[in-house]
Amino acid sequence: DVVLTQTPPTLSATIGQSVSISCRSSQSLLHSNGNTYLNWLLQRPGQPPQLLIYLVSRLESGVPNRFSGSGSGTDFTLKISGVEAEDLGVYYCVQSTHALTFGSGTKLEIK
């Protein structure tokens, strides 16, 4: 199985601060069709996860553009440019190039 390693496990940020979360894969996530199936999800407390970013860097409709994704192969990053209070929760990377697996999550706390 593909293992996704997320760092850091927890993140504390002030409003307006920019932060990044890393997701490293044990195998390349480049599919034979040329796509890289790496997404980012946010799970707010008591809510189901919501999609933020798909195919590494594509912003899901309705998601603020302070969220951005980048990376290739085995190394990926989610960046939040100017954290807002509503961004608190747990962020997960998820890959579906191979059998579906999730990262262990990064909890974002607001100072």
Added chain:
Amino acid sequence: EVQLVESGGGLVQPGRSLKLSCVASGFTFNNYWMTWIRQAPGKGLEWVASITNTGGSTYYPDSVKGRFTISRDNAKSTLYLQMNSLRSEDTATYYCTRDRSRFAYWGQGTLVTVSS
């Protein structure tokens, strides 16, 4: 508006069975793969099962293979998860999600507790 509504969760004894349902609306159900994902209390997300849009093929991780069966009724826009030989480690909130790679739509989840 896309909606996914799960039901069927509850308290069940180890070794027993339970069947979850997910009613979909707001999109053409038979055009999409569907996936079940679970989350144990206070833990991360785990893939449980996926099914093609026709129901012709199904996929499972080793942790549930042989015990769980995913199925669908396209006429009723409903997804199912039959869970047999339940174990304490199957205790989780079970989410129904649309497709197999984007995961833009999730239900609110249904809680399954396996305990004697």
